[in-house]
Amino acid sequence: MSTPLEALINRPYEYGFVTDIESDVVPKGLSEDVIRLISKKKNEPEWLLEFRLSAYRQWLTMAEPAWANVSHPKIDFQNISYYSAPKPKKKLASLDEVDPELLRTFEKLGVPVHEQKMLANVAVDVIFDSVSVTTTFKEKLAKEGVIFCSFSEAVQHHPELVKKYLGTVVPSTDNFYAALNSAVFTDGSFCYIPKNTVCPMELSTYFRINTEESGQFERTLIIAEESSYVSYLEGCTAPRFDTNQLHAAVVELVALDNAEIKYSTVQNWYAGDENGVGGIYNFVTKRGLCKGANSKISWTQVETGSAITWKYPGCVLLGDNSIGEFYSVALTNHHQQADTGTKMIHVGRNTRSRIVSKGISAGYSNNSYRGLVKIGAKAEGARNYSQCDSMLIGAACGANTFPYIEVLNSTAKVEHEASTSRIGEDQMFYFASRGIGSEEAVSMIINGFCKEVFNHLPMEFAVEATKLLGLKLEGSVG
Amino acid sequence: MISSNSRVILEVRDLCASIGGIEILKGVNLTVRSGEVHAIMGPNGSGKSTFSKVLAGHPGYTVTRGEVIYNGKNLLDLPAEERAREGVFLAFQYPIEIPGVSNSSFLRLAYNTMQAHRGGEELDPLEFDDFIREKCKLVEMDPGFLDRSVNEGFSGGEKKRNEILQMAVLEPKLSILDETDSGLDIDALRIVAGGVNKLMTPDNAVIMVTHYQRLLNYITPDFVHVMRSGRILKTGGRELALELEARGYDWVRAEAAA
Numbered sequence: 119m120s121t122p123l124e125a126l127i128n129r130p131y132e133y134g135f136v137t138d139i140e141s142d143v144v145p146k147g148l149s150e151d152v153i154r155l156i157s158k159k160k161n162e163p164e165w166l167l168e169f170r171l172s173a174y175r176q177w178l179t180m181a182e183p184a185w186a187n188v189s190h191p192k193i194d195f196q197n198i199s200y201y202s203a204p205k206p207k208k209k210l211a212s213l214d215e216v217d218p219e220l221l222r223t224f225e226k227l228g229v230p231v232h233e234q235k236m237l238a239n240v241a242v243d244v245i246f247d248s249v250s251v252t253t254t255f256k257e258k259l260a261k262e263g264v265i266f267c268s269f270s271e272a273v274q275h276h277p278e279l280v281k282k283y284l285g286t287v288v289p290s291t292d293n294f295y296a297a298l299n300s301a302v303f304t305d306g307s308f309c310y311i312p313k314n315t316v317c318p319m320e321l322s323t324y325f326r327i328n329t330e331e332s333g334q335f336e337r338t339l340i341i342a343e344e345s346s347y348v349s350y351l352e353g354c355t356a357p358r359f360d361t362n363q364l365h366a367a368v369v370e371l372v373a374l375d376n377a378e379i380k381y382s383t384v385q386n387w388y389a390g391d392e393n394g395v396g397g398i399y400n401f402v403t404k405r406g407l408c409k410g411a412n413s414k415i416s417w418t419q420v421e422t423g424s425a426i427t428w429k430y431p432g433c434v435l436l437g438d439n440s441i442g443e444f445y446s447v448a449l450t451n452h453h454q455q456a457d458t459g460t461k462m463i464h465v466g467r468n469t470r471s472r473i474v475s476k477g478i479s480a481g482y483s484n485n486s487y488r489g490l491v492k493i494g495a496k497a498e499g500a501r502n503y504s505q506c507d508s509m510l511i512g513a514a515c516g517a518n519t520f521p522y523i524e525v526l527n528s529t530a531k532v533e534h535e536a537s538t539s540r541i542g543e544d545q546m547f548y549f550a551s552r553g554i555g556s557e558e559a560v561s562m563i564i565n566g567f568c569k570e571v572f573n574h575l576p577m578e579f580a581v582e583a584t585k586l587l588g589l590k591l592e593g594s595v596g
Numbered sequence: 597m598i599s600s601n602s603r604v605i606l607e608v609r610d611l612c613a614s615i616g617g618i619e620i621l622k623g624v625n626l627t628v629r630s631g632e633v634h635a636i637m638g639p640n641g642s643g644k645s646t647f648s649k650v651l652a653g654h655p656g657y658t659v660t661r662g663e664v665i666y667n668g669k670n671l672l673d674l675p676a677e678e679r680a681r682e683g684v685f686l687a688f689q690y691p692i693e694i695p696g697v698s699n700s701s702f703l704r705l706a707y708n709t710m711q712a713h714r715g716g717e718e719l720d721p722l723e724f725d726d727f728i729r730e731k732c733k734l735v736e737m738d739p740g741f742l743d744r745s746v747n748e749g750f751s752g753g754e755k756k757r758n759e760i761l762q763m764a765v766l767e768p769k770l771s772i773l774d775e776t777d778s779g780l781d782i783d784a785l786r787i788v789a790g791g792v793n794k795l796m797t798p799d800n801a802v803i804m805v806t807h808y809q810r811l812l813n814y815i816t817p818d819f820v821h822v823m824r825s826g827r828i829l830k831t832g833g834r835e836l837a838l839e840l841e842a843r844g845y846d847w848v849r850a851e852a853a854a
Binding site for chain 2: 539544545547548549554555563565566569570
């Protein structure tokens with residue numbers, strides 16, 4: 119039976135096209151030779167190759183995590199290409215020399231790569247498969263001492279910073295996918311905000327997977343020096359393929375004394391079709407280290423895409439009085455699976471964390487919140503507040519909450535609240551009887567449900583996110 | 597309030613409807629003219645609430661026979677939201693809570709949808725604020741309620757008042773009040789009924805579904821219908837409600853069977 123509510127969730131994925139562009143693809147398979155080849159292609163220093171090889175050797179001894187509430191066929195890691203780059207005609211000096219086909223791709227995706235056409239005040243690093251295509255506003259940022267470039271460029275031009283911080287927040291042995299990423303990562307964004315600097319614009323990275331048989335393994339590193347501030351946003355899309363692509367990223371944030379990093383994600387990887395065929399496996403490790411006193415790291419994520427999402431952006435609250443925040447909307451539809459949440463590790467005194475998670479499940483999807491709040495023995499006066507709300511649309515989906523709380527200090531205060539609600543026929547009828555159609559009704563209910571999270575997104579992206587959720591849910595309520 | 601030039605707003609003929617294969621309405625007939633107030637009374641399970649929902653277009657019910665002509669249109673052809681836009685309003689017995697959606701943005705969306713349909717002017721949030729504050733006075737509602745989530749944490753009486761506020765905003769042609777009096781104390785009943793009375797015009801009509809005649813002390817019906825087992829068994833004037841209050845419902849069935 120196709121009720122208006124059902125008819126509403128099923129709008130096609132808008133970004134499912136493939137760009138026809140000649141790519142330099144490394145043959146499938148993973149070995150030390152492949153890693154050496156990637157490292158050579160990127161002209162990397164010896165220490166970085168060693169970092170990769172040591173991670174690879176660790177990875178060989180590790181097993182895939184089996185505890186997440188998701189299921190998928192075993193991934194054949196030898197059947198993935200670990201490097202794919204659009205072939206440059208020659209070395210690029212400016213955006214004018216970027217392949218016009220690539221520029222058209224990003225135009226179609228609504229990503230502003232021409233500075234003059236940009237959203238006011240947002241600098242963008244654009245990543246296509248394994249490499250960064252362009253970064254906008256570099257000069258303007260450089261005037262303030264802000265470094266914003268692709269990870270590969272940072273390795274070439276700021277090796278001392280990369281070497282100092284790489285792997286300090288997410289060690290290469292952290293988990294199976296972090297180890298894999300550390301071995302084969304290809305590109306990503308690098309941001310460095312100097313002391314006493316408020317980054318003058320929003321920094322943003324747009325990730326695009328284009329090649330069917332390649333994985334994307336990006337690496338992002340953001341460092342905020344003492345008393346600095348930066349707001350960073352990432353967006354992601356991928357073409358529609360019948361096969362699954364692996365996306366295993368690592369993001370590391372470091373905030374020193376009195377620094378603040380605000381990291382927002384709008385994730386819209388291809389989710390597979392309505393029967394669960396195809397889609398991205400999004401297995402990501404993101405962590406922020408509040409290293410300095412009074413530092414603050416805030417994660418805001420809107421997760422709507424991917425066949426499977428497995429990510430727990432967390433904060434290690436090392437500095438006294440440091441603050442970690444996590445605001446999340448995870449929406450799953452059809453056969454999508456999401457196991458996502460956060461980890462808040464309180465080490466320093468008077469550290470505070472706040473978790474607001476909103477899960478929306480529709481279709482046959484399964485949506486789990488998994489979160490860890492850990493209060494260390496020395497975290498005097500630590501406080502945590504968690505709120506996990508689930509909303510079900512239709513009768514065939516599932517929602518779960520797995521909160522883990524470990525407290526080793528008796529002065530800590532930890533609060534956890536959870537709720538579950540359902541959009542049903544009666545709620546839709548109430549709107550209808552006031553003349554409001556099902557599309558607007560669902561959008562209003564969902565936006566009401568997610569308001570607390572959307573309020574934490576930068577303004578332009580809050581509008582985007584609102585629209586995106588509306589699109590994803592078209593036709594699902596019934 | 598019946599004037600000489602009153603016209604038929606609603607014509608229900610032999611309406612049968614079921615839910616989950618169980619027939620609830622078994623041939624309802626009813627004619628409502630502009631300016632009229634109809635009360636539908638009857639014991640629990642007689643089909644009163646089902647009748648209200650079927651008129652408003654609840655998708656859970658299947659109409660198996662009969663027709664409903666509303667302002668010359670076949671109402672049963674229209675989905676619920678179009679019925680609402682055409683001026684059919686249902687005040688819910690149990691209004692739904694909508695967390696996170698402010699009452700004012702909900703009301704404004706509903707109002708602007710209606711205005712777009714009628715070809716009227718839509719209001720921006722500031723203009724709407726002036727408009728809605730006037731309407732609040734009608735049901736003696738504190739404008740503070742506008743900033744709260746729709747019906748969330750409202751008391752029973754506040755929810756019912758909020759329904760009548762919506763009625764005031766949407767200015768329907770045909771209002772169906774489904775047990776609007778249930779759960780109200782005397783003061784709230786007086787306020788809610790006062791609101792409805794102020795909204796009555798020679799051009800619109802009200803159908804009130806109620807168990808008790810006490811609501812009819814505040815809103816005077818032109819007709820009282822007794823519903824039982826999915827049919828209207830008896831129709832009378834104001835005095836019928838008093839008789840029901842005194843004698844109960846059983847005699848109506850006995851009389852109808854005779």
